[in-house]
Amino acid sequence: MVASQPIGVFDSGVGGLTVLGALHAELPHERFIYLGDTARLPYGTKSHDTVVRYAQQAADALIGRGVKALVVACNTASSVALPSLRERYGELPVVGVVEPGATAALAATRSGCIAVIGTEATVRGGAYQRAIVQRRPDASVIALACQLFVALAEEGWTRGEVARATAQRYLEPLFGPAQEPSGSARPDTLVLGCTHFPVLRAVIREVVGEQVSIVDSAATTARAVHALLRARGLLHANEAALGAQSGEPAWSRFLATDGVPRFAAIGGRFLGRDIDRQEVELIDL
Amino acid sequence: MVASQPIGVFDSGVGGLTVLGALHAELPHERFIYLGDTARLPYGTKSHDTVVRYAQQAADALIGRGVKALVVACNTASSVALPSLRERYGELPVVGVVEPGATAALAATRSGCIAVIGTEATVRGGAYQRAIVQRRPDASVIALACQLFVALAEEGWTRGEVARATAQRYLEPLFGPAQEPSGSARPDTLVLGCTHFPVLRAVIREVVGEQVSIVDSAATTARAVHALLRARGLLHANEAALGAQSGEPAWSRFLATDGVPRFAAIGGRFLGRDIDRQEVELIDL
Numbered sequence: 001m002v003a004s005q006p007i008g009v010f011d012s013g014v015g016g017l018t019v020l021g022a023l024h025a026e027l028p029h030e031r032f033i034y035l036g037d038t039a040r041l042p043y044g045t046k047s048h049d050t051v052v053r054y055a056q057q058a059a060d061a062l063i064g065r066g067v068k069a070l071v072v073a074c075n076t077a078s079s080v081a082l083p084s085l086r087e088r089y090g091e092l093p094v095v096g097v098v099e100p101g102a103t104a105a106l107a108a109t110r111s112g113c114i115a116v117i118g119t120e121a122t123v124r125g126g127a128y129q130r131a132i133v134q135r136r137p138d139a140s141v142i143a144l145a146c147q148l149f150v151a152l153a154e155e156g157w158t159r160g161e162v163a164r165a166t167a168q169r170y171l172e173p174l175f176g177p178a179q180e181p182s183g184s185a186r187p188d189t190l191v192l193g194c195t196h197f198p199v200l201r202a203v204i205r206e207v208v209g210e211q212v213s214i215v216d217s218a219a220t221t222a223r224a225v226h227a228l229l230r231a232r233g234l235l236h237a238n239e240a241a242l243g244a245q246s247g248e249p250a251w252s253r254f255l256a257t258d259g260v261p262r263f264a265a266i267g268g269r270f271l272g273r274d275i276d277r278q279e280v281e282l283i284d285l
Numbered sequence: 286m287v288a289s290q291p292i293g294v295f296d297s298g299v300g301g302l303t304v305l306g307a308l309h310a311e312l313p314h315e316r317f318i319y320l321g322d323t324a325r326l327p328y329g330t331k332s333h334d335t336v337v338r339y340a341q342q343a344a345d346a347l348i349g350r351g352v353k354a355l356v357v358a359c360n361t362a363s364s365v366a367l368p369s370l371r372e373r374y375g376e377l378p379v380v381g382v383v384e385p386g387a388t389a390a391l392a393a394t395r396s397g398c399i400a401v402i403g404t405e406a407t408v409r410g411g412a413y414q415r416a417i418v419q420r421r422p423d424a425s426v427i428a429l430a431c432q433l434f435v436a437l438a439e440e441g442w443t444r445g446e447v448a449r450a451t452a453q454r455y456l457e458p459l460f461g462p463a464q465e466p467s468g469s470a471r472p473d474t475l476v477l478g479c480t481h482f483p484v485l486r487a488v489i490r491e492v493v494g495e496q497v498s499i500v501d502s503a504a505t506t507a508r509a510v511h512a513l514l515r516a517r518g519l520l521h522a523n524e525a526a527l528g529a530q531s532g533e534p535a536w537s538r539f540l541a542t543d544g545v546p547r548f549a550a551i552g553g554r555f556l557g558r559d560i561d562r563q564e565v566e567l568i569d570l
Contacts, residue, residue: 039335040325050324050543120547148447151436161450162433169447258335262405 001068001092003234006031006253007225008062009071012054013041014263015153015195016073017270019097019218023071024251026222027229029236032252034073035062036267037285039258042150043076044119044194051121055081056088057285061255068234069093071225075101075118075194075217079127093228100224101191101217102131108213109189112139115174118193120145128193142187146170146197153196156269163200167207175208192216199269254280286353286377288519291316291538292510293347294356297339298326299548300438300480301358302555304382304503308356309536311507312514314521317537319358320347321552322570324543327435328361329404329479336406340366341373342570346540353519354378356510360386360403360479360502364412378513385509386476386502387416393498394474397424400459403478405430413478427472431455431482438481441554448485452492460493477501484554539565 007027009020013036020034037043037058043051055077059070070092072078072085078096086094105114116128123145132141148166157163168176174187190212192198198216205214229235254275256263260282264275292312294305298321305319322328322343328336340362344355355377357363357370363381371379390399401413408430417426433451442448453461459472475497477483483501490499514520541548545565553559 039331045326045544045547046324047544148433148436148440148442151433155433157433157454160454162447162454165446165450169442169445259330259332262330 001232001234003068003236005066005068006033007069007071008033008035008059008065008067009073010035010037010055010058010062010077011074011195012037012043012076014038014267014270015150017267018195018198018216019071019073019221020252021270021272022218022222023225026219026226028251030251033062033065033067033255034252035255035283036257036263038256038263039285042119043074044121044147044150046076046121048080048125051076051080052084054285055085059085059089061283061285063089063092069095069225069229071221072096073195073221076121076125079118079122079125082127093232093234095221095225095228097195097217097221098127098193099131100220101193101215102128102135104215104217104220105132105189105191106136106139108215109139111188112136113185113187114139114141114189114191115187116141116143116191116193117146117149117170117197118143119150120147122193128191142174143193144170144174146194149200150194150196153199153270154266156266158199159203163203164206167200167203171204171207175212187212189213189215195270255283256280257283257285286517286519288353288521290351290353291318292354292356293318293320293344293350293352294358295320295322295340295343295347295362296359296480297321297328297361298323299552299555300435302552303480303483303501304356304358304506305537306555306557307503307507308510311504311511313536315536318347318350318352318540319537320540320568321542321548323541323548324570327404328359329406329432329435331406333365333410336361336365337369339570340370344370344374346568346570348374348377354380354510354514356506357381358480358506361406361410364403364407364410367412378517378519380506380510380513382480382502382506383412383478384416385505386478386500387413387420389500389502389505390417390474390476391421391424393500394424396473397421398470398472399424399426399474399476400472401426401428401476401478402431402434402455402482403428404435405432407478413476427459428478429455429459431479434485435479435481438484438555439551441551443484444488448488449491452485452488456489456492460497472497474498474500480555540568541565542568542570
């Protein structure tokens, strides 16, 4: 690996673009190749073995394009496939979103009672639960699958009655007024354990209230990538020079396994800037 | 093909089990092999070429198990891949759900103004629109993608506030009171153009009102299969004898490409009877 190579980022679809946005903000002089496995999304309802196999194929494709590090910007794949990816690629720095998310949650919680919401596979995989308890053995973690949030985020229904009612139905049993009397079991921190969920932050905030810390792993993952690249001497050598010439948004390229027009149309919602179809290349895994 | 062979039914996942239920009611003496391509669902957000390729692989797997007819119990695959499947398999009877759905809609409508709701791919593919207008050239068809209904059906949230608010948001622009003044454009018939949607019929009914005919293609597809098998001499030869011994519900077997426990758990909701894990075989396509 050399510092001038790009960083590979992959997700099952477009949700990981929230992580790519944070990576670009944290590392504005780096170049990124983002792969969305849109033909086979969602990973969140698939079995362990299938997620591992798909994650390896996606990672292979990025490594074939010469990346110096791999960011698994998908909670399901991070939760399920990270150990096998690290074993497979040896020296290559591989960063998932679960460990940074757990670190952020532990920095935010006072009581040690943390709720994690994610896809079915992320919750079933238990990686957040393990990552939190390994770091703080007296923490208690409540994990809840909120599968419908994924569909809401993709549909762009991030505000309004449907989003609010969905958030209430999932989260009021944990955070609603009815929980107040019992007291101690109410989490003080909520981890958005799916890259789709940050776009629903406002309605989630309405339901959980102002006192709960809402944590997503995008920013902490970006910081973890920054720290790891620095430690390995892989930060882009000529940051200032590269930054100076970057008048255009050529800091990332996109690969998708299906539906380029849909990727471009929906992806902008997660990345925070428009994506042109011409920027997205269709590949087969 | 011989009459004693089973009938193959396939769908991208569990939604097609609503069609399997109707087939069993219509043809209680037949045996069925149902394939849910759960590893690669949903088809509804995928491109044309990908849906065609997946549909062929699923059909090949069923034909490899010796079926005498193929029912494409998936609106997206019917809408996109039926011509290529018919070409590929020559003499084998292949029935999709779109043509029966169009026939049912035309039998129900008085005004000729028909709304079709389905996945993004079904709507984009335009097969319902074509099937209806070919049969009645003066019909007008309004097609609307209701992607979130799929997630609601899979989550089992078929009643309550979220389902109602979602139905309102999608359907009130077409059927709501605000449409009344303009008059003529209001459809009098609504086709549930996705096999997931029949489980949401009650909330859809609440929004569209009692005057609108709600049509789903499960029952009409089952009748079309019955008629085609009779015409080809492929109805099970010994109906009465087989019926007499069928004390057990061994009329169907299930294949899934991923997530057998999830298939069994969620599938029962669509089939109308519980599915035991032992009845589901995991296969790779």
